[in-house]
Amino acid sequence: MKPQYVYRWVNDHGLIRAAKQVKLRRGDLFARLNGGPEGIENPYALIEEMRGAGGLHRSAPLWVTFDHDLCREILRDNNFGVGMPIVLRLPDKARRMLERWPVPPNPVDPPSMLMIDQPEHTRMRKPVAAAFTPRAVGRLRDRVTTVTDELLTALPDNGPADLVTQFAAQVPIAIISEMLGFPDADRDMFLRWGDDISPLLDLGISWRVHSRAMESSERVHRYLLDHIDRLRAEPGDDILSSLVTKGELSTDELCASATLLMGAGFETTVNLIGKGIIWLLNHPDQLDRLRAEPDLWPNAVEEILRIDPPVQTTARTARTDIEIAGHRLRKGATVALSLAGANRDPAVFPEPARFDITRDNAKNHLGFSSGIHVCLGAGLARMEATYALRALMETFPELRLTTEPTRRPLFTLHGYSHLPAHTGPRVRSHQPAG
Template sequence: MNPNEPNESSRPAFFTKEFTNNPYPVYEKLRKDESFFRVMFPHGEFGWIITRYEDAVQILKDPRFSKDMVRRYGADNQSIFSNNMLFSDPPDHKRLRGLVQKAFTPKLVADMRSHIQDIADELLDNLPSQEKMNLIDDFAFPLPIIVISEILGVPLEDRDKFRIWSNTIIDASIAESAELFEQHAKEFTDYLTAWFAKVRQDPGTDLISQLVIAEESGQQLTEQELLGVVSLLIIAGHETTVNLIGNGILALLEHPEQRELLINQPELIHNAIEEMLRYNGPVEFSTSRWALEDIEFRGQPIAQGDLVIVALDSANRDEQQFKDADIFDITREKSPHLAFGKGIHLCLGAPLARLEGEIAVSTLLNRFPNIQLQADVNELEWRPGMNVRGVKEIPVQLK
């Protein structure tokens, strides 16, 4: 294959509605026939896609690939959402991550269990109906957004604004969303800037207060870094868990024997969450990386500056890594899936997402063991965009 021209003749169509609804047959073919290739991404840039597990791990850990958007596109073209640890390289990455990860230590996360359980119980107690609900709107979304809002110290009543802004930012890879992105990015930025000013006058014990006054290596966060870090925490702090809960419950509804097994053996919840993350993970593609130098990978030359993206959900179905990879099996031994990434950019909120997922799934099944999907699974609408994988609505019958 010519590295400068994508070979589209025999490759299955990418980024179509059919692909979004069920990308796994496409991934299976690509892993066998063309595991590493160039494609035009929805935002108009050519880049490489990685589909196999072994290759994915190598790319995610390779320091020859940069995540620094400023380095790639220049300071004048950067987004306010790019000044954070996810889109930075060492040493800035270590500095920014160090400021945040103090709030997500295993002990602090474990100490949140009883409070998260109270939130889950309250959400189910206060459902508009005890007969049916939209799993996403009524449960999967509010639970993690409440948790992250409390950690950050932002008002819970603004959570619907966060959802709107987050959806637009997540879907920024779709060309027609560019104008809306600019509008919502400004609204989000203005909101956070005003909130930071308020916190500076009266700091509390929340994470935003800590970030506003924090110093790492003798240097405070700049305003742009503060905006980047907090916006990332709000977005990533709930998006992953929303889709973990939604995709996970959907998998149980599609596999009733696995649902019954989990109800009868609740101790399997930890395994079940890992299998949900592997089987239909909440983050379909990694964020962007760019080659810092000319590299040869699997016999193909990657030029300096080339974009490389890992198809995480494809890697998690790689038959060379996972036996019976297309089978949803909650008794599967804990797997080294890539749902939270790998290497220095491993998601720092992963322990919190796992805990929220465990509590949400267990509480829902305990309360409503006969829950049933009230729609044709093939007619569910999956969210557009490249990063997250999740369904917009999941109507369920509770009793």
């Protein structure tokens, strides 16, 4: 047990966890959303119950909003930053210990781009962003097609399958691994590490979950240090090799960027594909419409992102005293932004609980956030999901779920770990998505 990890857990999760347990016993709605089984199984009922509390309301120690326009405003406002407030003022000895033995790079600590503001954010994001321009993503289309078709070929004809472990998870991990120059043989290891580290984005996780995440973060860090050394000696044709040879980022920044890209490039898309499968199979009329009008597939993916986003919530912290939505927020106040709630705001999306692949403003969702921290890989995730879902449904037109899907035990990165299904008879060819 490393002392620095104990201090970090107490400061980042332990105190919040204790407060959340008290609030859960009192029936607090926000605690139920972010700490109870309802928040995993059916967050939207709780969101609608809380929406009536106003555009911005207090759920100590946080402020909370489910309002689309307010979420978008805060995400784009430079008066708000991504740094979380200090819950516990660590003693000088503990602070010196953390400085001497820093935690390994992970998504919730600087220099991760998720947790730094301007100007450092721009300096780190700019060299990485080149790999995710529309032109760069377009060049990956053939590879996404090949990987998806290989996975579909491997699925049984008219037999049982787990559509997460055998399909939805495999598409994005294959693509991001290639983009970072990782060997194919290491993909399963990355999937395990991703499962361990993902809970860090939740509030008030247990000590056991936190320590497992830190241990896996250390393993990822050691792996990346060795990988970066190999790329310095023999760079390849991948984004990480390009970042290494340009020399614009330090080794720690390279590790942080690679860790974030590996996680974000996989986690969002696997949840998007998994949720898309369920929404389409549960709404056969919409799926029939897609078969009749395949040009609607891109908008269908936007509607999936709107109605059930893979990332449910994010947070911003006031960098100064500020007046917003009729409330005075002090410097350091944190606002929890419910992206899932914003995406079902009836003021923006009429009949927000209705799944409609023809919705004309579906793309106005905040499923990929907004502002300077908008998801770098949004275009890639859209392209992967559009092709994967269309190809799956065209290859197995009688696909059906066989038992209840298994939810991942996460509140922020919301999705499924298992989708047991029966494929039905295979159609020998399908029309490639445009």
